[in-house]
Each structure stands twice: as C-alpha cells, then as structure tokens.
Amino acid sequence: MKIKHLETDILIIGGGTSGCIAAKVAAETSDYKIVVCDRSYIIRSGCLAAGVNALNAYIGPDETIESCLDYIKEEFDGIIREDLVVSILEKLNDMVSILEDMGLPILKNTNGSYAMRGKHSIKINGENIKPILAKPLIEEAKVTLLEEVYILDLLTHSGSVVGGIGYSKRKKSLYIIKAKATLCTAGGAAGIYLPNNQGQNAHKMWYSPFNCGSGYAIGIRAGAEMTGFEMRFIALRIKNTIAPTGTIAQSLHPVHRNRLGEDYLKDYDRVTTELRLHATTQEEEEGRGPCYLDTVGIDMKVSNLLEKAYLNMAPSQTLDWYDKKMPTDLGVEITGTEPYIVGGHSGSGYWVDYKRRTTLKRLYAAGDVCGGSPKKYVTGCMAESVIAIETIIEDLNGLKGIELPEMSVVEKITNFTNRIDEASPNDTKKLEALELQMQKIMDTHAGGKSTNYRYNSENLRMAQAEIISLIEITEYMVVKNGEALISLAELRDRLMVAIVVIAHLLERKETRWQCYQSNTDYPQKSEVYQCYINSRYDGNQMIMYHRPLVRKGLGYEHTN
Amino acid sequence: MSIRIDNTKCIKCRACLAICPGDLIEFDEILGATMDKQQRCWGCTACMKMCTKGAIELVATDYKVSSPIIEPDDNQTCHHRMSTMTTQASDDKVTWTITKTDGEKIIIETLKSESNQY
Numbered sequence: 001m002k003i004k005h006l007e008t009d010i011l012i013i014g015g016g017t018s019g020c021i022a023a024k025v026a027a028e029t030s031d032y033k034i035v036v037c038d039r040s041y042i043i044r045s046g047c048l049a050a051g052v053n054a055l056n057a058y059i060g061p062d063e064t065i066e067s068c069l070d071y072i073k074e075e076f077d078g079i080i081r082e083d084l085v086v087s088i089l090e091k092l093n094d095m096v097s098i099l100e101d102m103g104l105p106i107l108k109n110t111n112g113s114y115a116m117r118g119k120h121s122i123k124i125n126g127e128n129i130k131p132i133l134a135k136p137l138i139e140e141a142k143v144t145l146l147e148e149v150y151i152l153d154l155l156t157h158s159g160s161v162v163g164g165i166g167y168s169k170r171k172k173s174l175y176i177i178k179a180k181a182t183l184c185t186a187g188g189a190a191g192i193y194l195p196n197n198q199g200q201n202a203h204k205m206w207y208s209p210f211n212c213g214s215g216y217a218i219g220i221r222a223g224a225e226m227t228g229f230e231m232r233f234i235a236l237r238i239k240n241t242i243a244p245t246g247t248i249a250q251s252l253h254p255v256h257r258n259r260l261g262e263d264y265l266k267d268y269d270r271v272t273t274e275l276r277l278h279a280t281t282q283e284e285e286e287g288r289g290p291c292y293l294d295t296v297g298i299d300m301k302v303s304n305l306l307e308k309a310y311l312n313m314a315p316s317q318t319l320d321w322y323d324k325k326m327p328t329d330l331g332v333e334i335t336g337t338e339p340y341i342v343g344g345h346s347g348s349g350y351w352v353d354y355k356r357r358t359t360l361k362r363l364y365a366a367g368d369v370c371g372g373s374p375k376k377y378v379t380g381c382m383a384e385s386v387i388a389i390e391t392i393i394e395d396l397n398g399l400k401g402i403e404l405p406e407m408s409v410v411e412k413i414t415n416f417t418n419r420i421d422e423a424s425p426n427d428t429k430k431l432e433a434l435e436l437q438m439q440k441i442m443d444t445h446a447g448g449k450s451t452n453y454r455y456n457s458e459n460l461r462m463a464q465a466e467i468i469s470l471i472e473i474t475e476y477m478v479v480k481n482g483e484a485l486i487s488l489a490e491l492r493d494r495l496m497v498a499i500v501v502i503a504h505l506l507e508r509k510e511t512r513w514q515c516y517q518s519n520t521d522y523p524q525k526s527e528v529y530q531c532y533i534n535s536r537y538d539g540n541q542m543i544m545y546h547r548p549l550v551r552k553g554l555g556y557e558h559t560n
Numbered sequence: 561m562s563i564r565i566d567n568t569k570c571i572k573c574r575a576c577l578a579i580c581p582g583d584l585i586e587f588d589e590i591l592g593a594t595m596d597k598q599q600r601c602w603g604c605t606a607c608m609k610m611c612t613k614g615a616i617e618l619v620a621t622d623y624k625v626s627s628p629i630i631e632p633d634d635n636q637t638c639h640h641r642m643s644t645m646t647t648q649a650s651d652d653k654v655t656w657t658i659t660k661t662d663g664e665k666i667i668i669e670t671l672k673s674e675s676n677q678y
C-alpha cells in the first residue's frame with residue numbers, strides 16, 4: 001500500500017452541500033490552502049445526488065426569525081439549541097441569494113418575489129443543485145480535491161485534531177492529511193436500522209445510503225461530545241420508493257386517508273411533522289392501513305407537473321407510477337421510514353459552541369453532522385457551514401506562524417489498513433451478513449419500524465450487548481481487498497453510531513417525542529428531561545451528560 | 561430498483577465512471593462500464609445523465625424482498641416484465657424515456673432553467 005502525505009491549512013471532510021459552500025467561502029475570503037476530501041465524486045456526492053425540489057428553510061414574507069424559531073421549537077418540543085438555530089436563521093435568506101447567483105432556478109411570482117410552498121419553503125429546480133455547488137471548486141486553485149478517499153479517522157496530537165487519515169480503494173493508497181483546522185461536513189447516518197426495503201432494493205431509502213455516519217464516528221472515536229442521538233429522525237415517505245412526500249403534501253394539501261376512506265388527521269387541531277408520522281403509524285398498527293395521500297381525481301395537468309417534479313428529485317418515483325398506477329387513479333401510499341440519525345432534520349450530532357467549534361480542539365462541524373439545530377435542510381446546512389468556516393478563518397488568523405507538529409501515526413495506520421490480506425477468503429457476503437445483523441438488532445430491540453419505533457430498557461440492553469459483540473468481531477476482521485476494506489469501514493462507522501444511539505435512548509427515561517423516541521417503560525414526558533442528553537466516548541465506555549437548555553441570545557461556549 | 565448497463569450500447573467513453581455518489585461503477589476493457597452491486601444502488605440516476613448513448617437504464621421493481629433485476633435476454637416477456645427508464649441530458653434539458661411493461665414509450669422533458677411548479 002502506498003502512503004501519501006499532504007499538508008494543508010484547512011481540511012474539509014465531506015464535499016457535500018456544507019463542504020462545498022465552506023470551501024467556496026474560504027477560497028474567496030482567505031489565502032489559506034484547502035483540501036476537500038470526499039468518499040466519492042463531489043459533482044453528485046451526498047444527499048443532493050438526484051436533486052431536491054424546494055429549499056425547505058427560507059424566511060417567507062409573512063415570517064420572522066422569531067416566528068421561525070417558535071415553529072422549530074414547537075416541532076421538537078423545546079429541545080433545540082436556540083443560539084444555533086437563530087444564528088442559522090439570520091443567514092438563511094442570504095444562502096438563497098447565493099444559490100440564485102450561482103445559477104439555481106427559483107420560481108417567482110409575477111411581482112418578482114419567490115413562490116412559496118407552505119410557510120417555509122420556496123420552489124426551485126434542484127435537479128442540478130449539486131453540480132452548481134461543486135463546479136466552482138473544481139476550477140478553484142486554492143482547493144485541492146481528494147475524491148474517492150474515505151476518511152477513516154481523525155489525526156490527533158496532544159489533545160488537538162490535526163487532520164485525518166483516508167483510504168482510496170482505487171488508488172490503493174492511504175492518505176495522511178495534516179491540517180491546522182479540520183471541518184467535518186460528512187453528513188448523517190442511514191442504514192443503522194433495518195431499512196424499509198431489503199435484498200436488491202436495500203438502498204432504496206430516503207437518506208443517502210452512502211452517508212454511513214462516518215462524520216459522527218470519527219469524532220466519537222476521538223472523544224468528541226455528541227448531543228441528541230436519541231432524537232432520531234423518522235420520515236413519512238412514499239411506500240416502496242421512500243421518496244419525499246412534501247412535494248405532494250405541501251402543494252396539493254391532499255387528505256390523509258386510511259383504507260376505510262377516513263381522513264385520519266382531521267381530529268388533531270395541531271399537526272406537527274412528528275404527529276403526522278405517529279398518526280399514520282397508529283392507523284397501520286390498528287389495522288386501518290394502508291394510508292394514502294388522496295390524489296385520486298387530480299387534474300392530468302397537475303399529475304404531469306408532479307411527474308416532472310419527482311424526476312428532478314426522486315426519479316424512481318415517476319418510473320414507479322408508470323410501472324404501476326398513476327396518482328390520478330390511486331392515492332399515493334405512505335408509510336414511516338426506518339430511523340435515521342440526521343442533524344439537519346432532527347438534532348443529533350456534534351455538540352458545538354455558538355461558533356461551531358466541537359469539544360475537540362481545532363475540529364469544527366456543520367450540516368447534517370452537527371447537532372442541536374434541527375430543520376436546517378439545504379440552506380440551513382449552508383448557513384451553518386459559512387459560520388463554521390468564518391470561525392476557522394478567525395481562529396487560524398489568531399494562530400499565524402504555528403507549525404503542524406511532527407507526529408507518529410503508525411499506530412492508527414496499522415490499526416486499520418493492515419487488515420487487508422489478499423490470501424483471506426472473499427468476505428463480501430460475511431460483511432453484508434454482519435450489516436444485516438446490526439440492522440435487525442436495531443430494528444427489533446432499539447425501536448425500529450417493526451416495533452412501531454417503541455422500545456424499553458430491557459430491549460435496549462440486549463441490543464447493546466449484541467452491538468458490542470459485533471464491534472468485537474469487526475475489530476479483528478481481516479479482509480481480502482480495498483473494496484472490502486471500505487465496506488468494513490462503513491460497518492465500523494455504523495456500529496459506532498448504533499452504540500451511541502442506544503446509550504442515548506437508555507438515558508432519556510421518558511417519552512419526549514412519539515416515534516422518534518418512544519420508551520414504553522416511561523410513556524410520559526418528564527420535566528427532569530427538559531435538557532439535552534449528551535455523551536462522550538472515552539475509549540472504553542460512554543460517559544453521559546445532561547446539559548441545561550441554551551436559550552437564544554446566550555451564545556453558548558464550551559466550559560467543561 | 562437499480563440501474564442496468566447494456567454493454568452492447570456502451571461505447572466505453574468512461575463518462576459515467578467518476579460520478580456515482582456510492583462509487584459503484586467499474587470499468588472493464590472488454591465490456592465497458594459495469595455495475596454489479598444492484599443492492600447498493602440508490603437509484604439517483606446521476607450515472608444515467610452522463611451517458612449519451614442511453615446505455616444505462618433504471619429498472620423498476622415490485623419491491624418484493626429480493627426481487628432481482630431481470631437481465632436482458634432473448635426471452636422478451638422476461639425482459640419486459642418491468643418498466644425501464646433512460647435519460648438524455650444536454651446543457652438545457654433532460655429527456656426521460658420510460659418504457660412501460662407493454663412496450664409503450666413515454667417521453668418527458670425537464671428543462672434545467674424551469675423551476676418545479678410543486
């Protein structure tokens with residue numbers, strides 16, 4: 001195996017939505033050298049690969065920062081970092097302007113204002129959004145792109161993060177990237193729980209199956225504090241293709257009907273995202289499923305526009321309509337997904353200060369990987385990433401003249417990449433089986449879809465023991481080639497996330513949110529848990545913290 | 561649901577290689593582009609939009625647990641059991657062609673400059 005050494009000022013791990021905008025801002029506003037490292041190719045990597053068709057976070061003409069904050073607070077029952085959320089809201093609409101300047105088509109009203117979809121979304125053509133964000137970086141001289149390099153671990157030295165170690169299966173090389181500051185923007189985690197589809201369709205999921213929670217796992221292994229892993233994100237999605245439903249729900253406002261034809265949401269006076277999921281799950285559980293968005297009889301013209309909207313975001317849905325029944329003839333069947341860990345939708349991720357510094361020195365986080373500020377979506381992830389990169393530039397300016405330390409990284413390298421042994425049997429099937437085993441345990445014992453997302457402490461303890469034994473198996477596993485090594489790295493990252501999810505679910509001894517966190521030992525809400533649940537892995541065990549809520553205007557800084 | 565590459569149409573231009581968000585596409589000097597990890601494909605169509613020859617198609621599925629991708633063969637009934645979709649992308653639009661199970665072709669154009677109405 002070849003070993004390549006790189007040195008840079010700023011290392012950005014993950015060239016997705018957040019990583020791309022951070023690199024752009026850093027290149028435009030500083031002279032620092034930047035390395036962007038992605039496990040695939042940034043032109044279509046991450047959540048935005050197929051496209052999106054609305055910018056879901058925008059402060060519309062009838063809204064204010066205050067009203068948007070109240071909305072997000074209500075959606076997550078107060079357990080949000082108000083300081084972080086407000087700092088994002090302050091920058092949201094600027095991000096929309098940046099995207100429009102970069103060439104993103106946005107639908108306008110006749111008076112020139114953006115066409116709203118509901119209160120917080122604007123309609124765009126987002127099929128091309130990732131190439132739009134990525135292209136400037138490919139041409140930018142200050143940015144070195146390292147594509148198809150999977151980051152395995154952070155490099156640490158005397159308590160600081162000083163870069164990362166990555167592996168490329170195609171170049172059969174190990175990359176040791178030393179950096180004065182490291183920004184983690186590697187996205188959230190899918191595939192921790194048994195997905196809605198299995199076998200050949202296992203990756204037909206909503207969240208990107210290629211975001212395996214590495215962004216979290218590298219930080220957890222290095223001892224970073226994490227928050228809110230019990231606040232899982234479960235989406236209401238179109239059955240089978242697991243495509244988003246917002247396009248239909250927010251534009252056509254169809255009635256949610258069960259198989260008896262009843263409008264099962266009509267008796268709720270206040271329907272949050274969480275309640276809509278809970279109500280649908282309940283209908284299914286009590287035998288009144290399947291549930292549909294009632295699109296029967298919609299105009300053909302409307303149907304044609306919907307087909308196009310899905311082609312620009314979740315193309316498999318349009319194909320599926322033509323393969324089976326059109327939405328004009330049969331309602332769109334919906335169901336809950338498996339739980340994902342996604343800080344851009346709910347609040348799981350790095351515990352950061354107001355300026356997006358993690359608890360590890362010189363490691364920063366933004367986007368889906370960063371905790372405390374739900375409902376970020378594309379523009380919120382971008383806003384957060386701009387805040388993080390501004391902090392990095394400020395911190396680096398203060399550090400002028402510092403040299404990167406010489407360090408021995410031998411131990412970390414031998415730990416992982418020495419596990420390739422060409423003489424070992426082809427273990428792809430074994431790795432797949434282990435992944436399925438993890439997903440199944442999480443599904444049945446840690447509140448997956450098969451238990452309607454409920455769990456209890458005894459279940460969780462069993463899941464904990466089984467996940468630990470899987471971690472032990474993978475710790476010593478030797479694989480045949482680089483390809484299998486990446487699969488092993490994915491599994492290792494997912495297992496790390498799984499164990500943290502279980503620890504957080506065990507710690508919140510109440511039921512704060514239906515489905516997201518529903519503990520049958522403690523079916524009620526408790527005042528005691530009006531706090532964040534945080535954790536830190538010290539190399540041996542998880543240490544849990546309860547942190548008091550941070551209200552707006554307080555700009556939280558790390559103290560202990 | 562996954563893509564399938566028709567190597568009789570592939571001209572080995574390599575355009576689809578460095579695009580997949582999961583880095584799933586391989587290259588074979590004799591066959592051209594190949595993808596044999598159907599169970600890992602997200603169905604994002606990024607690779608299809610790079611192919612000017614329509615050699616990559618997205619194949620529908622019935623979403624039964626392990627429903628296999630049906631390989632093209634001489635048996636037409638078998639080949640046509642599932643609908644398929646191909647794309648042609650240019651600077652200003654993407655043209656999507658859906659071939660239904662009965663052979664009917666549906667062509668939909670999405671203009672890059674035109675925003676979604678929904």
Ligand SMILES: Cc1cc2nc3c(=O)[nH]c(=O)nc-3n(C[C@H](O)[C@H](O)[C@H](O)COP(=O)(O)OP(=O)(O)OC[C@H]3O[C@@H](n4cnc5c(N)ncnc54)[C@H](O)[C@@H]3O)c2cc1C
Nearest residue numbers: 014016017018039045046047056151187214367368377378
């Ligand atoms: C299907 C779908 C539809 C959505 N629709 C909308 C919408 O309509 N409107 C909206 O506003 N929001 C939408 N969202 C949410 C939004 O897309 C995300 O919140 C946002 O893009 C996340 O940005 P990110 O930078 O955190 O993650 P990503 O953009 O996913 O970037 C993460 C990057 O990290 C890389 N990476 C992962 N692991 C590693 C590793 N080990 N080493 C190196 N690199 C790694 C990945 O390849 C990826 O490029 C949608 C999300 C999904 C999944």
Ligand code: SF4
Nearest residue numbers: 580601602604605607
């Ligand atoms: S459809 Fe997307 S995930 Fe599947 S092979 Fe093509 S680029 Fe990769």
Ligand code: SF4
Nearest residue numbers: 570571573574576611
């Ligand atoms: S883009 Fe099409 S023609 Fe070119 S290598 Fe890929 S499959 Fe073959």
